[in-house]
Amino acid sequence: MEQHCSEPRQRLSFAGGASALPPEVLAEVRDAIGEWNGCGQSILELAFTEHDFTAIQEEAEADLRALLALPGGYRVLFLAGGAFAQFRLVPLNLLAAGDGAAYVDTGLWSQRAIEEAACLSRVTIAARGRNHVPPVATWDIPADAAYCHITGNETADGVQFHQFPTLARAPLVADLTADLLTAPLTVERFGLIYASAQKNLGAAGLTLVILREDLLGKGREGIPAPLDYARQAAAASRVNTPPMFALFVAGRMLKWLRRQGGLEAAAERCRERSDLLYAAITASDLYRCPVAAPDRSQISVCFHLANPALEPEFLAQAARRGLWYLRGHPARGGLRACLYNAMPLATAAALADFMAEFAHTHRHDI
Numbered sequence: 027m028e029q030h031c032s033e034p035r036q037r038l039s040f041a042g043g044a045s046a047l048p049p050e051v052l053a054e055v056r057d058a059i060g061e062w063n064g065c066g067q068s069i070l071e072l073a074f075t076e077h078d079f080t081a082i083q084e085e086a087e088a089d090l091r092a093l094l095a096l097p098g099g100y101r102v103l104f105l106a107g108g109a110f111a112q113f114r115l116v117p118l119n120l121l122a123a124g125d126g127a128a129y130v131d132t133g134l135w136s137q138r139a140i141e142e143a144a145c146l147s148r149v150t151i152a153a154r155g156r157n158h159v160p161p162v163a164t165w166d167i168p169a170d171a172a173y174c175h176i177t178g179n180e181t182a183d184g185v186q187f188h189q190f191p192t193l194a195r196a197p198l199v200a201d202l203t204a205d206l207l208t209a210p211l212t213v214e215r216f217g218l219i220y221a222s223a224q225k226n227l228g229a230a231g232l233t234l235v236i237l238r239e240d241l242l243g244k245g246r247e248g249i250p251a252p253l254d255y256a257r258q259a260a261a262a263s264r265v266n267t268p269p270m271f272a273l274f275v276a277g278r279m280l281k282w283l284r285r286q287g288g289l290e291a292a293a294e295r296c297r298e299r300s301d302l303l304y305a306a307i308t309a310s311d312l313y314r315c316p317v318a319a320p321d322r323s324q325i326s327v328c329f330h331l332a333n334p335a336l337e338p339e340f341l342a343q344a345a346r347r348g349l350w351y352l353r354g355h356p357a358r359g360g361l362r363a364c365l366y367n368a369m370p371l372a373t374a375a376a377l378a379d380f381m382a383e384f385a386h387t388h389r390h391d392i
């Protein structure tokens with residue numbers, strides 16, 4: 027058993043989530059499940075209101091603030107429910123009855139956010155882009171919009187904002203589930219950012235909400251307390267038991283990111299990984315990437331085969347090489363490689379090598 031655990035793992039995952047974790051972080055997590063910090067308890071057994079746990083939470087927040095150079099006036103909430111829950115919680119917490127908001131639609135996750143918000147509030151589509159980010163000069167944000175929502179990385183479509191706009195009209199609200207902590211961020215541009223943790227920040231179960239203090243308390247009456255930003259901000263995210271284990275893992279990931287050189291270094295690693303794959307795509311007529319070159323995602327590389335009949339063979343041969351979960355999002359089809367923070371460059375290189383070989387073998391099958 028011991029021996030089995032110490033063997034290098036053979037399954038390199040390109041899945042949409044959860045993501046791979048760095049071996050050092052996994053080792054820390056294993057230790058902490060045995061006993062946390064000599065305290066006589068497993069990390070899973072801590073009392074959420076007592077110092078052993080609150081210190082973990084405070085340190086995670088301090089590391090997050092340091093990594094993002096978070097300006098004063100922003101609050102950090104550690105919530106449960108995933109980014110999908112925020113699609114409705116954002117309008118519940120930011121819009122009073124009758125208020126409206128603007129949304130930029132760049133793909134599947136934008137559309138899901140729009141559907142959830144439209145159940146509650148007036149929603150205006152400020153701009154729409156397919157396979158590209160619509161230029162900010164074309165966005166039509168109504169004067170009375172309480173915020174403008176964007177999706178930083180469209181994980182199913184492979185489209186990414188590489189620059190975020192400064193909006194004068196309305197606070198910018200962003201789903202950064204797939205791209206938070208993959209590059210430095212000018213947080214001052216945003217009124218609110220949310221991201222679930224299982225892509226770049228550890229384990230599923232935790233969702234970060236970072237928001238400007240002045241946006242607290244603007245929403246509806248009757249929001250369940252654990253989902254109410256103002257109540258959670260007043261209670262240090264401990265209105266009820268927070269997702270403690272995922273928060274611990276996120277804390278380890280934040281320290282790992284700092285040790286790896288912070289967000290500048292993370293951004294460089296994202297560029298290197300995705301450059302390898304886009305080079306493999308560009309090198310062969312077998313591969314097609316529909317996304318406009320400047321807006322191609324460095325986090326979720328979406329592509330398809332010129333001859334889609336070859337896709338099952340591509341997936342099967344890749345898996346035989348240990349390259350797993352390259353099927354595109356079920357709503358989009360095709361192929362996709364997600365390259366989150368913890369992925370070593372060698373993993374992306376192994377996929378790029380496989381793609382070159384596969385393209386060579388099938389050069390007459392296009």
Ligand SMILES: *Cc1c(COP(=O)(O)O)cnc(C)c1O
Nearest residue numbers: 108109110135179181203204222
């Ligand atoms: C994965 C993803 C989500 C969904 O996250 P959950 O934590 O499963 O709710 C939402 N938005 C984006 C951009 C994503 O990549």
